[in-house]
Amino acid sequence: MEVPAIAAAYEVPVSRSLRRRDPRQGTRWGRFVLIGVALAFLAAFVLLPLLVVFAQAFSKGIGVYLAALSEPSAWSAIKLTLTVAAIAVPMNLLFGVVSAWAITKFQFRGKSALVTLIDLPFAVSPVIAGLTYILLFGARGWFGPYLQAHDIRVVFAVPGIVLATIFVTFPFVARELIPVMQAQGKHDEETALSLGAGGWQVFWHVTLPNIRWGLLYGVLLCNARAMGEFGAVSVVSGHIRGLTNTMPLHVEILYNEYNYAAAFAVASLLAFLALLTLAGKSLLEWRQPELKHGTRRARADLEK
Amino acid sequence: MSITLRGVTKQFGEFAAVDDVNLDIPSGALLALLGPSGCGKTTLLRIIAGLETPESGQVLFDGRDATSWPIRDRKVGFVFQNYALFRHMTVFENIAFGLKVKARRERPPAAAIRRKVQSLLELVQLDWAGERYPAQLSGGQKQRVALARALAVDPEVLLLDEPFGALDAQVRHELRRWLRRLHTELHFTSIFVTHDQQEAIEVADTIVVLNRGRIEQTGIPGEVYDLPRSAYVHRFLGQVNELRVEWREGRAYLGPVDISSDPALQPGAGLVALIRPHEIDVVDESAGWRATVRDVRVIGPIVRLELGAEGRPPSEPLEAEISRERFDIGRFHVGQNVGVRFRRWQIYPADAVLVSDAAA
Numbered sequence: 001m002e003v004p005a006i007a008a009a010y011e012v013p014v015s016r017s018l019r020r021r022d023p024r025q026g027t028r029w030g031r032f033v034l035i036g037v038a039l040a041f042l043a044a045f046v047l048l049p050l051l052v053v054f055a056q057a058f059s060k061g062i063g064v065y066l067a068a069l070s071e072p073s074a075w076s077a078i079k080l081t082l083t084v085a086a087i088a089v090p091m092n093l094l095f096g097v098v099s100a101w102a103i104t105k106f107q108f109r110g111k112s113a114l115v116t117l118i119d120l121p122f123a124v125s126p127v128i129a130g131l132t133y134i135l136l137f138g139a140r141g142w143f144g145p146y147l148q149a150h151d152i153r154v155v156f157a158v159p160g161i162v163l164a165t166i167f168v169t170f171p172f173v174a175r176e177l178i179p180v181m182q183a184q185g186k187h188d189e190e191t192a193l194s195l196g197a198g199g200w201q202v203f204w205h206v207t208l209p210n211i212r213w214g215l216l217y218g219v220l221l222c223n224a225r226a227m228g229e230f231g232a233v234s235v236v237s238g239h240i241r242g243l244t245n246t247m248p249l250h251v252e253i254l255y256n257e258y259n260y261a262a263a264f265a266v267a268s269l270l271a272f273l274a275l276l277t278l279a280g281k282s283l284l285e286w287r288q289p290e291l292k293h294g295t296r297r298a299r300a301d302l303e304k
Numbered sequence: 305m306s307i308t309l310r311g312v313t314k315q316f317g318e319f320a321a322v323d324d325v326n327l328d329i330p331s332g333a334l335l336a337l338l339g340p341s342g343c344g345k346t347t348l349l350r351i352i353a354g355l356e357t358p359e360s361g362q363v364l365f366d367g368r369d370a371t372s373w374p375i376r377d378r379k380v381g382f383v384f385q386n387y388a389l390f391r392h393m394t395v396f397e398n399i400a401f402g403l404k405v406k407a408r409r410e411r412p413p414a415a416a417i418r419r420k421v422q423s424l425l426e427l428v429q430l431d432w433a434g435e436r437y438p439a440q441l442s443g444g445q446k447q448r449v450a451l452a453r454a455l456a457v458d459p460e461v462l463l464l465d466e467p468f469g470a471l472d473a474q475v476r477h478e479l480r481r482w483l484r485r486l487h488t489e490l491h492f493t494s495i496f497v498t499h500d501q502q503e504a505i506e507v508a509d510t511i512v513v514l515n516r517g518r519i520e521q522t523g524i525p526g527e528v529y530d531l532p533r534s535a536y537v538h539r540f541l542g543q544v545n546e547l548r549v550e551w552r553e554g555r556a557y558l559g560p561v562d563i564s565s566d567p568a569l570q571p572g573a574g575l576v577a578l579i580r581p582h583e584i585d586v587v588d589e590s591a592g593w594r595a596t597v598r599d600v601r602v603i604g605p606i607v608r609l610e611l612g613a614e615g616r617p618p619s620e621p622l623e624a625e626i627s628r629e630r631f632d633i634g635r636f637h638v639g640q641n642v643g644v645r646f647r648r649w650q651i652y653p654a655d656a657v658l659v660s661d662a663a664a
Contacts, residue, residue, distance in 0.1 A: 187388035190388070191384065191388040192405075193355075194378075194380060195456075209392040210392070
């Protein structure tokens with residue numbers, strides 16, 4: 001009858017140690033309160049409004065919802081928003097990669113000025129950004145007479161909206177890439193050069209694979225903002241229904257006309273696009289460590 | 305390929321990382337650039353590779369001015385301390401990279417690339433690892449992949465930046481021997497950078513000791529170790545004991561030891577003698593400078609004794625290294641009184657020693 005006695009003797013310290021608190025965790029109450037506050041805050045300020053948007057959108061039934069989206073001016077706003085994003089995002093992708101490359105791989109005068117300038121759109125109110133475009137390209141702006149003489153419309157037309165959107169969203173890709181590229185240093189590129197690769201080959205075969213997840217992440221954020229931008233676009237668009245209205249502007253117009261169901265229907269679509277972007281982002285974050293080529297296979301190999 | 309440096313200078317702002325360096329590296333040399341961090345050795349290596357442009361001076365490859373040649377035309381293989389393997393490529397793809405990026409008319413056919421990579425994998429003893437990714441390899445294996453990748457494009461010069469710095473002692477020792485063997489087999493010119501004097505002595509045919517961007521001394525390992533031309537080199541290549549030369553009644557002493565017959569003595573100047581631990585003999589108490597054994601460390605075939613010499617501050621013990629046989633005969637133990645004798649010493653101006661202190 002000695003065996004159970006020994007087992008019991010061993011059991012006691014084990015269960016005791018399990019009950020012992022992890023010193024890093026603090027008190028249970030502290031943890032509970034912190035998590036609770038964070039969740040409550042999130043529910044009240046993010047989740048609830050999101051639910052309200054969808055509830056309002058469908059408040060008059062699915063028929064009204066679909067009608068609001070297929071109405072010509074709504075449809076044109078949707079198309080314009082997608083068009084603007086389709087131009088602004090690739091432009092900023094290019095700009096972001098080029099500037100991040102220049103900043104992290106080269107030494108040159110005015111580098112810190114460039115870094116500060118990239119942040120400017122975050123610092124300046126979008127409304128002011130829009131106004132500067134009016135001052136530059138408007139009828140009485142600097143380039144106004146020239147543009148009128150050549151019958152080019154920038155302000156109150158699609159080009160102005162695209163310009164304003166590019167301005168507002170241009171930090172996203174560069175900001176995402178600079179730290180990634182800084183952390184990786186120049187050795188990979190220098191090695192590729194010493195092996196005889198040309199500049200384009202270095203970028204395509206070495207740099208791009210190293211930064212692709214950061215790049216995709218930046219593009220997603222950039223895209224979300226490009227579709228959702230209101231302030232700057234509102235100033236330069238002129239709100240011409242069916243022509244220069246983006247989705248956020250269309251929502252505002254409908255709302256001001258007390259057409260709540262339609263306003264929320266378009267808003268819900270916008271919210272849905274945002275959610276889609278966020279889902280894409282979390283998918284990336286979730287798959288990133290796995291997809292860093294080979295690590296998955298590495299793990300499989302180690303487990304063999 | 306022979307490499308000649310003529311008056312090469314590189315400034316980083318106010319700081320001269322490389323300062324008027326002249327050096328002839330014959331074809332087939334295995335040369336170590338040795339010095340503490342910040343002495344300019346890596347910058348010099350990068351200038352040879354074409355990764356940095358010197359402000360003034362020339363780099364000649366086989367007598368032709370290569371100063372402004374782009375790196376891809378120099379036929380150099382460069383291996384970084386952190387290996388810089390392409391993480392998203394397999395070992396095979398890493399090694400094949402330099403062949404695959406060649407212009408179409410120079411690029412070997414796929415089958416030839418495959419054969420070449422396979423033979424390189426065998427050369428670096430990693431023929432089983434072709435389909436692995438760098439993350440799956442150990443440090444020593446990664447280093448060998450980096451070497452194979454550099455060798456794939458048939459470089460005439462192999463440049464290695466602290467090649468064994470990040471490896472543990474055992475692997476480092478093996479890789480050093482392996483690199484030497486490889487160098488003898490393949491006959492390229494190799495230059496490697498290290499801060500480890502032992503590594504330089506063990507691997508290189510020629511050692512170039514750098515101090516603050518300038519060459520202090522160039523020579524074969526034994527020569528640089530035994531006949532250092534400056535206190536800086538003397539101190540950097542191995543352990544030293546430092547003793548101030550004291551003048552009493554016109555005669556020069558190290559402690560009680562009369563060294564007046566040394567021709568290197570210049571009366572009046574502040575002088576210092578540098579003595580390596582193995583140049584100290586430990587003898588009977590009556591036969592030398594009286595000292596007390598303070599610590600005994602048996603390190604395989606040698607034994608290191610820490611000696612508190614009479615009249616010397618306790619914070620500055622003398623360090624002596626004697627053979628195991630000598631130790632077994634003498635049976636030294638902590639607290640024992642012994643005598644110290646100097647077999648060899650070298651005299652330098654005292655300020656030179658202080659300068660090298662600041663640089664190290």
